[in-house]
Amino acid sequence: MTIFKTLGAVAALTLFAQPAFAQDADAMDHSKMDHSEMETMDHSKMKTMDHSDMNMMEGMDHSKMDHSGHDHAAKTSDDSNEIISEGTHTVVAKVNGLVCDFCAQALRKVFKKEDAVETISVDLDAGEVRVFLKDGQILSDDRLAKLIRKSGYSLVDITHENGA
Amino acid sequence: MCRRLTTLLAALLLAESAYARPVSYPGGWTLMQRNNGDRSAIHAHYSPTAFDSFGVYIEKNWDEDVTFTGLQYNRLVKRFNGPSSQANIYAKAGIGQADPFGSAGAELAGFVEFAADWETRRWFTEYRLRTADFADNESVHHSARLGVAPYIGDYGDLHTWFMVEVQNHPDGDKPITTTPLIRLFKGVQMIELGYTVEENEWLANWIVRF
Numbered sequence: 001m002t003i004f005k006t007l008g009a010v011a012a013l014t015l016f017a018q019p020a021f022a023q024d025a026d027a028m029d030h031s032k033m034d035h036s037e038m039e040t041m042d043h044s045k046m047k048t049m050d051h052s053d054m055n056m057m058e059g060m061d062h063s064k065m066d067h068s069g070h071d072h073a074a075k076t077s078d079d080s081n082e083i084i085s086e087g088t089h090t091v092v093a094k095v096n097g098l099v100c101d102f103c104a105q106a107l108r109k110v111f112k113k114e115d116a117v118e119t120i121s122v123d124l125d126a127g128e129v130r131v132f133l134k135d136g137q138i139l140s141d142d143r144l145a146k147l148i149r150k151s152g153y154s155l156v157d158i159t160h161e162n163g164a
Numbered sequence: 165m166c167r168r169l170t171t172l173l174a175a176l177l178l179a180e181s182a183y184a185r186p187v188s189y190p191g192g193w194t195l196m197q198r199n200n201g202d203r204s205a206i207h208a209h210y211s212p213t214a215f216d217s218f219g220v221y222i223e224k225n226w227d228e229d230v231t232f233t234g235l236q237y238n239r240l241v242k243r244f245n246g247p248s249s250q251a252n253i254y255a256k257a258g259i260g261q262a263d264p265f266g267s268a269g270a271e272l273a274g275f276v277e278f279a280a281d282w283e284t285r286r287w288f289t290e291y292r293l294r295t296a297d298f299a300d301n302e303s304v305h306h307s308a309r310l311g312v313a314p315y316i317g318d319y320g321d322l323h324t325w326f327m328v329e330v331q332n333h334p335d336g337d338k339p340i341t342t343t344p345l346i347r348l349f350k351g352v353q354m355i356e357l358g359y360t361v362e363e364n365e366w367l368a369n370w371i372v373r374f
Binding site: 095096097098099100101102103104105106109110113122124125127150151152153154156 | 185188189190191192213214215240243245246247248249250283284285316318319320323349350351352373
């Protein structure tokens with residue numbers, strides 16, 4: 001009977017634990033924000049804007065905005081590494097600690113849960129993780145760094161490739 | 165009846181946490197088995213983060229005729245990520261009951277373990293220290309491994325490692341044993357097959373992650 005009790009206890013612990021662990025402490029409550037004017041914003045005069053403040057815009061539908069006047073591929077803000085990756089961009093992250101297939105699997109599992117990510121590829125030889133974003137989706141560098149850390153590895157550097 | 169089921173489960177599934185990472189990716193499940201002739205064990209665990217896992221651990225010690233059944237917690241205490249290497253320090257603990265056959269009943273039992281490893285895509289080293297109190301069966305156990313990969317496979321390939329494991333049981337009849345083994349690793353599955361020279365016993369480990 002002991003084994004069944006033990007297995008039952010573990011099953012119960014797991015069931016209760018999963019929802020709590022599934023929560024993202026960084027998830028924003030967008031319900032309290034006013035996004036009503038965002039779809040019609042004109043970004044044409046925003047070439048010099050500081051994109052570091054745009055981290056809050058994760059999850060919005062950026063595809064409906066007018067971006068004709070500025071280049072999202074450009075890296076901005078010298079005092080912050082907060083860069084927004086958008087559209088059909090690919091983000092290449094140099095990562096330390098990638099020594100085996102389990103490492104690549106861990107990264108795949110973590111990034112797969114990220115809405116903005118289409119897919120990723122892992123190059124163990126180069127120590128690189130290539131993150132392919134969905135059309136119109138964005139992923140901040142801070143968020144990317146957090147996902148790498150969550151997977152158990154160390155981020156060294158991020159570069160952006162504009163595929164569109 | 166339940167005692168038989170426990171023994172049968174341990175015997176059929178063979179084994180313990182094969183010498184591999186006791187913590188998986190966040191949300192990952194892992195099933196680990198080990199059998200080295202002296203002991204057979206199975207460890208099923210869930211990793212809520214990349215740094216913790218907990219689950220069930222069952223071990224049958226054939227020499228001492230003791231079965232341990234309990235819960236195990238594993239903690240990745242520290243990871244050192246290098247450009248082409250990784251090192252880890254783990255702490256593990258288990259608590260449950262030991263059920264010596266022939267005794268009046270089960271007794272509170274437990275174990276603690278410390279493990280450290282360092283690996284590149286070519287080389288692997290590991291050290292483990294485990295102390296256990298399974299009813300009247302108290303033990304201390306050291307083990308170390310050195311491994312080399314004969315080739316560097318790409319992601320998704322079959323990966324092969326040649327390893328040597330040296331174990332030290334200070335209170336054992338044969339305090340030091342040596343086990344050459346081969347590790348095969350593809351996708352989410354890993355198997356290890358070896359032979360302990362001094363004991364004339366086979367080693368068989370298996371891990372699968374979900």
